[in-house]
Amino acid sequence: MWPAGTRAGHRMAEPEVIYDVRDLVCRFRQPRTSLRHRSPSLTAVDRVDLQVTAGQRFGLVGESGSGKSTLLRCLAALQQPTSGSVRFRGQELVGRRDRQLRFLRGDVQVVFQDPMASLDPRMRVRELIAEPLVAQRAPGSHERVDELLDAVGLPRGSASRYPHQFSGGQRQRIAIARALAVRPSVLLADEPVSALDVSVRAQILNLLQDLVERFDLTLVFVSHDLAVVRHVCDTVAVMRTGQLVERGSAEAIASEPQHPYTQALVAAVPTLRRALDGATPSTLLRDVPSDTASESLVRRDPPEPS
Amino acid sequence: MSADALAAAHPQDPSVSVLEVRDLTVATGGHTLLEDVTFSLGPGERVGLIGESGSGKSLTALAVMGLLPEGLTAGGTVQLRGVETDLLRIGERERSGLRGRRLGMVFQEPMTALNPLMRVGHQVAEVLRIHGTVDDREDATRRAQQLLADVELPDPVRIARRYPHQLSGGQRQRVMLAMALANGPDVLICDEPTTALDVTVQAQMLQLIAAGVADRTSGLLFISHDLPVVATVCERLLVLYGGRIVEAGPTHQLLTRPRHPYTEGLLAASDLEAVDDQGRLPTIPGAVPPDGRFPSGCVFRNRCPRGDEACTVWPGWTGREDHGVACWYPSGAPHG
Numbered sequence: 001m002w003p004a005g006t007r008a009g010h011r012m013a014e015p016e017v018i019y020d021v022r023d024l025v026c027r028f029r030q031p032r033t034s035l036r037h038r039s040p041s042l043t044a045v046d047r048v049d050l051q052v053t054a055g056q057r058f059g060l061v062g063e064s065g066s067g068k069s070t071l072l073r074c075l076a077a078l079q080q081p082t083s084g085s086v087r088f089r090g091q092e093l094v095g096r097r098d099r100q101l102r103f104l105r106g107d108v109q110v111v112f113q114d115p116m117a118s119l120d121p122r123m124r125v126r127e128l129i130a131e132p133l134v135a136q137r138a139p140g141s142h143e144r145v146d147e148l149l150d151a152v153g154l155p156r157g158s159a160s161r162y163p164h165q166f167s168g169g170q171r172q173r174i175a176i177a178r179a180l181a182v183r184p185s186v187l188l189a190d191e192p193v194s195a196l197d198v199s200v201r202a203q204i205l206n207l208l209q210d211l212v213e214r215f216d217l218t219l220v221f222v223s224h225d226l227a228v229v230r231h232v233c234d235t236v237a238v239m240r241t242g243q244l245v246e247r248g249s250a251e252a253i254a255s256e257p258q259h260p261y262t263q264a265l266v267a268a269v270p271t272l273r274r275a276l277d278g279a280t281p282s283t284l285l286r287d288v289p290s291d292t293a294s295e296s297l298v299r300r301d302p303p304e305p306s
Numbered sequence: 307m308s309a310d311a312l313a314a315a316h317p318q319d320p321s322v323s324v325l326e327v328r329d330l331t332v333a334t335g336g337h338t339l340l341e342d343v344t345f346s347l348g349p350g351e352r353v354g355l356i357g358e359s360g361s362g363k364s365l366t367a368l369a370v371m372g373l374l375p376e377g378l379t380a381g382g383t384v385q386l387r388g389v390e391t392d393l394l395r396i397g398e399r400e401r402s403g404l405r406g407r408r409l410g411m412v413f414q415e416p417m418t419a420l421n422p423l424m425r426v427g428h429q430v431a432e433v434l435r436i437h438g439t440v441d442d443r444e445d446a447t448r449r450a451q452q453l454l455a456d457v458e459l460p461d462p463v464r465i466a467r468r469y470p471h472q473l474s475g476g477q478r479q480r481v482m483l484a485m486a487l488a489n490g491p492d493v494l495i496c497d498e499p500t501t502a503l504d505v506t507v508q509a510q511m512l513q514l515i516a517a518g519v520a521d522r523t524s525g526l527l528f529i530s531h532d533l534p535v536v537a538t539v540c541e542r543l544l545v546l547y548g549g550r551i552v553e554a555g556p557t558h559q560l561l562t563r564p565r566h567p568y569t570e571g572l573l574a575a576s577d578l579e580a581v582d583d584q585g586r587l588p589t590i591p592g593a594v595p596p597d598g599r600f601p602s603g604c605v606f607r608n609r610c611p612r613g614d615e616a617c618t619v620w621p622g623w624t625g626r627e628d629h630g631v632a633c634w635y636p637s638g639a640p641h642g
Binding site (some may be wrong): 013063064126159168169171185197199200201202203205206209226227228230231263264265267268269271273274275276279280281282283284285 | 350358362386504505506508509513514515516521531532533535537538539557558561562571572573574576577578579581585586587588589590593594596
């Protein structure tokens, strides 16, 4: 875990609540499978309550299909939930039009997993980084772009190049620079290091740590990898079939998980330490309750009457 | 066939490697992508091939399987126990007689490796029938169901009638494993078999692979970029960087006393619990150069903390084939 930020120390006892999520439900219609029945639905986020306070590094862990990315998209107002409420600094996000969300776009930015998919291949790095500033009607100067390139550890000469000319780790640096352009106070990161090689992953995790400290960012970090979340975050919530099954300090979740699903998740992760202690694949399975390891983690709703 | 006669002459002899790869080199046009890769695989032995993207892991697997894409040429020798001719030099017909029978392979992405138009039970049965392991159609169907049950698929009779798209990623990967193990291969190659899977499903898959090769005393070549996964499965490791094996050794020794600076860096970067007092992770500077543009001499020298003039020349291998290092300045005392 990263050392506690200096910011928390200066603050009063009650840090500001950045996100207050109440009873959030996000349901999707699936393609119909029959002419006689209504199309089935899938509940990706199921009655989630959640609070993120200023300066927190909040981790969301879960396996594929657990709804963690959908929840993050709801926080970013990129996805309208079916019901429930998402308040950002006291302002309701649910039901607002895009036009009414400009305040959010200037304060909350997202970094996605695959920078090749999130960066426009036909834009130069300078345009990519300056684009959010233009959208915020605060056109970026060359100096601001150079400043951001410095902050993420890329040479200034990169500004005139295209995304395909960079390696995966460098592209993720560009995506981070772009996210920081509008000086947000909240950074949402969806599996930002999952597509990277191990040696590069460490570089990007260090960079994120530096930036979070330097710019006093509140971080919401989504990952399937408990080890990464434990390293990055101070608070962790574990998600399964759309619900939060456990939350607590990163340390407690990793060392004394309470919920059986979290226990299975912790037990199933191969680590170097355990391998050195003689762990084999069967050791990983020993503590996994058989029903927990079921493969259909996506909750399909019972068919509705037609 | 004489090959089978030879294999029968020394079955399961632990002193005879099931697979011997010597000086394997893969090149395209002017680029050398893989150079002097040498290793062997004993019966029942689990060997891990570890490296980052672009290091040549998958190329090694494809070259051994004889599945290199057009335009790539392989040099060196690949010897399978009981087959007199070098696998790189035998004809495609003979080679396809070995693939699926003596050599099994599990790929990372089962959706592209399975036939989308064929029921999975039929695909497993086909492997048995093509190689003449089972002649009778009904027998093959029954055997296929048994193989699906062996990889712990629930209700194998029903699963056998499904098409690949009806299965989850973990289930598809189990079908792949059932196919690869169907004929009791001498060598099983798994190329990132669990990278696309969730951790709980990954743990089950790793267990099935380990059990599958143990039952058949097959040699396992397990390829992954994930050091903790490889360390859990394998007893011996090969570290690949820039198309070269830079270090090899028993898992425990390699992880506790790495000698090549790249192995050290990889280990340090993999361990998210080891941070300095500022909470920062140790890193390897720079990134893996894109396709084959590694420096001459030692391939790691442009990212290496110890690199100097001497490193402009490839250091060569020191130590035994299964326990050694290729570095001018390896850490620790030389092992004997």
